Amino acid sequence: MSSRGADIKENQNLDQVFSKQADANGGAGGRKRPLEEGSNNRRSHPHGYKPKTRKKAPGLVAPKNALMxxxxxxxxxxxxxxxxxxxxxxxxxxxxxxxxxxxxxxxxxxxxxxxxxxxxxxxxxxxxxxxxxxxxxxxxxxxxxxxxxxxxxxxxxxxxxxAFETSAPADDPFYSPADSGFSFEPDPPQFSFPPRPSALAGAPASPRHPKNPVMILNELRPGLKYHFLSESGQSHAKNFVVSLTVEARTFQGSGRNKRLAKARAAQAALSAMFHLQLDQEPSRRPVTREGLQLHLPPQVLADTVSRLVIEKFSELTDDLTSPHARRKVLAGVVMTTGPGVKEARVICVSTGTKCIGGDHTSDGGLALNDCHAEVVARRAAIRFLYSQLELRLSGDADERRTSVFTESEDGRGLRLKGDVQFHLYVSTSPCGDARIFSPHEVGVDDEGGGRPGRTARGQLRTKMASGEGTVPVGCSDGGVEGQRLLAMSCSDKMARWNVLGFQGSLMTFFTPPLYFSSVVAGSLYHAEHLSRAMYRRISAVEPLGAFVLNRPLLSGISNAEARQPGKAPHFSVNWTAGDEGLEVVDATTGKDELGRPSRLCQRQLYRRWSRLHCGLSSVLRIGTGTPSSYHEAKQAAVEYQRAKQAVFMAFLRAGLGAWRKKPPGQEHFAPFP
The missing domain is CATH 3.30.160.20 (Double Stranded RNA Binding Domain)
Known part of the structure; x- marks a missing residue:
């Protein structure tokens, strides 16, 4: 072989080697010594030969971190x-x-x-x-x-x-690579040491402590052991529980990974034993409730309520393997019966994000018009209260004592036992005024084509028949894609509960109004927006007898809920303490999957109330006769109706719109056919 032929053969072999190396390294960019520009000449590549260049596969460009x-x-x-x-x-x-x-x-x-x-x-x-x-x-x-x-x-x-690939979110002191995607908060949560009134009176406040809770607790009590208790949830929504014992006291923490659960347990121990509080940014701090009788930090209460509801839902859906575990919004009510949370009990859970269409409304009270999770949870809580009232009619003295109700001092009604409180959990801020402005502050008004600005804050809003979003009450029915508006937003309904109570009008025959002691949002929590939506926008409402403006504790949770993937399902589920399992309701019709009325529909609840009214009237010396229809029974609760009108007037006087009322024909039905 000639010298020229050998050179050509050697160059071709080198090209093949470089090509294989490029393939192994992901393309042409993998060459250790890439060809310089202009090197493709006759000597290197005779006969016009040009080596094939492999283009790098297109991919997503990673967002730049703060340093870059x-x-x-x-x-x-x-x-x-x-x-x-x-x-x-x-x-x-x-x-x-x-x-x-x-x-x-x-x-x-x-x-x-x-x-x-x-x-x-x-x-x-x-x-x-x-x-x-x-x-x-x-x-x-x-x-x-x-x-x-x-x-x-x-x-x-x-x-x-x-952030850097290995950098930790500021709200997660124990970050693992599996948790990438969470952002830094503007002000990382840190512990502050509150001054002791006796020893530090007049002294300046202690500086912020930059260490995480496990580090602080380890310095205060070295050698503590953490124990892994349980793991639940699907891969995209895991929940781990870790415990630790400090001086014979046991504390638990939960989170999306074991490290975060460990941090939550340490936080609980620091709060309870050393009075170290988590310093949060103003918009995330819990809004405290005056007179809250639970002797524990608000954040510990909120995290406990959230954990109990999520665990109960996981249990009811076989650790989320059931097809009915799909949900966008989860709600539940937790009852506490003492100064702590050891005796806390989940009394109901629910899911749902839809309202039924106008074609499925029922004049006989047989359909659930609103299947949003927090609204369904409130109905389930009423059903639980009815079961507790029924215990008062039991012939067994022990059963009567298990009821959460006891006779009032004047003997003309019942009241909750002194240490009983109810706490509402919703996995996201309620739709309407509480959610629309969270989590970002927006300064563009409606007329500019952007999202609502400050002038729209506090406005009454109505849901759409499909359940997708809310619009101000001033909008006409035909102005929103032709879909019929049906019900007030959850924010508006919850503001109403904070004056009238969540028990409804019929139960006021037996008890004074019952209020939620706390409302916990699993995500999109903003203290200013939620407190305004819940009670501040109607602060001018006039008290009427037992009906006052309730100001519940408002709080987010330490480990905000992750967004549930997928499209919102067209069903809602509910469970109340004492039920064997979940009831599944078609949220487009307001009835169960077989077309039967839900156990939470107006007709079913009215039937139970009618039986209670007959049984308790003589015991409680109720002076009213037996109503002949649901509408008549509601109107007989005179003080409740006056307080309801006061709420409507408070919204009107504040310039926030007029409450949308149901058609009166939907309430004229008897308890029994």
Whole structure:
């Protein structure tokens, strides 16, 4: 073979080797020594031969993290190490950076994470956006869907900066790589040491403690052992429970991973034994209720209520393997009967996001018009209360004592036992005024084509027949895609419950109004918006007898619920303490899957009330006769009706709209056919 032929053969062999190496390394970019521009000449590749170049497969461009963003805006910034503290196995680094003449500090378990934290604070100091979409566009992010604050299908994206792959969310001190995708909060939660009244009177407050709860507890009580108790839920919504014992007292914590559950258990121990409180940003702090009798921090109560409801739902759906475990919104009511939560009991759970259409309404009270989870939970709670009233009619003295009701002092009615309280959990802020403005502040009004601004806050809103979103009461029925508006939003209904009680008009024949002691939102919790929706917008309502404006404890949970994937199902489920299993209701018809009336429909509840009225009238010396129809029974609750009109007038006087009333023909039915 000639020398020229050998050169050609050798070059071809080299090309094949480089091509194989490129394939192994993901394309042409894998060459150790890529060909330089212009090297494709006759000597290297005679006869016009050109090696094939493999294009790199297109892929998603990862969003830039805070360090990268800040470096583009302010190149050449210098980061310095300010301090290093903590034990060797859990160090805490503090890094600083100067931007626009202002010094920003960030902390983290590594210098890299501390730099990222400092960069985030620097960016937030001068980068502001009117809404989430503009923030994503400006910072290089691409939200997967458009955010709709009125829809049950809304996906709220909290991610403004893309963190390092191994960086931890600020609200998760025990982050694992499986939890990637959660964002940093503007102000990372930290523990603060409250001053003791006797020893620190007049002294300045202690500085924030940058350590996580497990680190703090380990310094206070070294050598503590954590025990894994249980694991539940599907892969996208796992829930782990961990316990720990401190000085013969046991504390539990739950979370989406074991590390987070461990942190929650440590938080509970610190709160109960050392009075260390979690310092949160203002919009996330619980709104406390005056006179709440539970002797434990609000956050511990909220987390416990959430955990109990989720665990009960998991139990009822065979650890979420049942087809009826699909849900967008979960609600439940927890009853406590003492100063703590050891005797806490779930009395009902429900799911649902829909309202029935106008074609399926029933004039005989046989259909559930509103199948939103919190509305169904309230009906299930009423059913539970009826069962407790029925215990008062039992001939067995022991059974009578198990009832949550006892005779009032004047002997003319019943009242709750002194330590009984009810707590409502909803996996997301209720639709309407509480949800539409959360979690972002938006300054664009309706006329500008954007989302509602400050002028629309507090307005009464109605649901649509499909259950997808709410609109102000001033909108005409035909103005919203031709769909008939049916019911008031959940925010509006819950505001009404905070004056009239959640027990309904009929039960006021037997008891004074019953109020929720706390309302816990699993996600989209915003203290200002939720408190306004629940009671502040009608603060001018006038008390009428036993009916007053209730101000429940409002709180989010430490580990916000993840969005449930998939489309909202067209069914609603409910369960009340004493039931063998779930009842499944077709949310488009308001009846069960076989077309039968639900056990929570008006007719069924009215039947139980009628029996109770006959049995308790003589015992409680109720002066009214037996009503002949559901409408007549409701109107006979005179004080309740007056208080209801006072609520409607409070909304009107505040300029928030007129309450939409049901057609009167839907209530003229007897308890028995």
């Amino acid at each position: 963003q800040l470096n583009e805006i302010k190149p050449g910034l210098q980061y310095g190490l300010r301090s290093q503290s903590g034990p060797v196995h859990a160090p805490v680094f503090v890094m600083s950076v100067e931007v626009n003449g202002q010094l920003f500090e960030g902390s983290g378990p590594t210098k890299k994470k501390a730099k990222l934290n400092a960069a985030e604070k620097a960016l937030r100091s001068f980068v502001q956006f009117p809404n989430a979409s503009e923030a994503h566009a400006a910072m290089g992010g691409t939200p997967s869907v458009l955010t709709d604050f009125t829809s049950d299908r809304a996906d709220f994206s909290h991610v403004l900066f893309n």
